[in-house]
Amino acid sequence: MTSGTATGLDARTRLHWESAGTGDPVLLIHGLGLSGGAWWRTVDALAPSMRVITFDHRGIGQSASLTYAYTTEAMADDAVSILDALDIDRLHVYGFSLGGMVAQQLALRHPERVQSLVLGATHSGGRRARIPDSEVMAFFQRRARMPAEEAAWASVPFNYGPRSQAEQADRIAEDIERRLANPFNERAYRAQLLAASLHNCYGRLERISAPTLVVHGARDRIIPVANAHMSAERVPGAQLTILEDAGHLYPTEDPSVDKAIGAFFAAHG
Amino acid sequence: MAIMDEKFERAVDTVGTAVKTALVPWGGAEAWVDAYEAAIRAATDAQLNVARVIGVEPVRSFVASWADLTRDVGATHLSGARWILDV
Numbered sequence: 001m002t003s004g005t006a007t008g009l010d011a012r013t014r015l016h017w018e019s020a021g022t023g024d025p026v027l028l029i030h031g032l033g034l035s036g037g038a039w040w041r042t043v044d045a046l047a048p049s050m051r052v053i054t055f056d057h058r059g060i061g062q063s064a065s066l067t068y069a070y071t072t073e074a075m076a077d078d079a080v081s082i083l084d085a086l087d088i089d090r091l092h093v094y095g096f097s098l099g100g101m102v103a104q105q106l107a108l109r110h111p112e113r114v115q116s117l118v119l120g121a122t123h124s125g126g127r128r129a130r131i132p133d134s135e136v137m138a139f140f141q142r143r144a145r146m147p148a149e150e151a152a153w154a155s156v157p158f159n160y161g162p163r164s165q166a167e168q169a170d171r172i173a174e175d176i177e178r179r180l181a182n183p184f185n186e187r188a189y190r191a192q193l194l195a196a197s198l199h200n201c202y203g204r205l206e207r208i209s210a211p212t213l214v215v216h217g218a219r220d221r222i223i224p225v226a227n228a229h230m231s232a233e234r235v236p237g238a239q240l241t242i243l244e245d246a247g248h249l250y251p252t253e254d255p256s257v258d259k260a261i262g263a264f265f266a267a268h269g
Numbered sequence: 270m271a272i273m274d275e276k277f278e279r280a281v282d283t284v285g286t287a288v289k290t291a292l293v294p295w296g297g298a299e300a301w302v303d304a305y306e307a308a309i310r311a312a313t314d315a316q317l318n319v320a321r322v323i324g325v326e327p328v329r330s331f332v333a334s335w336a337d338l339t340r341d342v343g344a345t346h347l348s349g350a351r352w353i354l355d356v
Contacts, residue, residue, distance in 0.1 A: 009333035
């Protein structure tokens with residue numbers, strides 16, 4: 001594995017990236033408040049056949065900047081800074097949750113850089129997006145003030161489906177252990193919440209030209225599955241995979257999905 | 270959406286419909302929003318190009334940060350406009 005830092009023109013933005021494996025490159029864009037390290041399961045699954053690049057958003061993990069990223073447009077431009085630093089013109093992109101919103105912006109703002117696109121557990125924003133129930137919304141607001149370990153455990157009922165909570169306690173514990181390895185930045189988290197709130201690509205999804213796969217857990221409480229159906233209908237030619245038993249963090253709950261996503265990238269290499 | 274009360278939603282619909290109707294003779298609401306987005310990107314890119322040419326700190330950092338601000342304020346306008354107009 002190699003790692004490095006992409007430096008912004010403002011001389012204060014430093015974006016930490018890591019690269020594992022060789023082959024066609026893929027950029028993984030993670031979700032709310034998480035570092036690039038949260039992709040560890042997917043990196044392990046894809047790196048045997050691909051070059052897998054992860055990074056930390058501004059203010060998260062080892063990345064820093066003068067300001068946090070308050071829009072998904074800013075986060076997409078940061079992702080392009082990573083590609084420029086790595087001298088990669090075009091690659092596969094896989095965004096998860098908030099990262100999926102960033103991936104949509106990347107495909108719309110920089111279509112020449114995106115070979116194919118996977119939108120995992122995400123939504124397109126706008127008035128038609130299906131929002132989570134009030135219990136989930138209240139938790140998001142409360143979470144920023146909770147101690148990291150308490151927040152990680154309190155989020156389990158929202159992040160995972162009922163089957164996983166009953167049968168995969170060890171995998172959930174592994175996730176939390178990894179998550180706690182990185183310090184939680186409350187201000188960056190709030191900035192990312194704002195970015196997610198402002199995100200609005202609904203009207204432009206039909207302009208996405210990259211081959212697209214939409215993946216979603218049917219039991220997702222954080223981003224209801226109706227959003228996946230909506231996105232798949234609007235992105236031209238998009239494929240849709242619904243994981244019947246999975247909740248929001250489906251890569252933990254259904255390990256086979258990473259192989260299917262790898263096959264999608266291989267088919268569009 | 271559940272977070273909006275019905276009155277507010279109706280008001281937003283009314284405003285959106287009125288603006289869309291008013292803009293029909295000039296190419297439609299979507300074309301205006303797209304043109305605004307293109308203008309924001311052009312302004313942002315121009316400032317970033319200036320920052321690249323300027324080698325002197327802290328001027329370069331200031332111009333680059335201003336470019337980020339232009340993009341993000343513009344993105345916020347665009348998000349709101351698209352939300353109201355539903356485009």
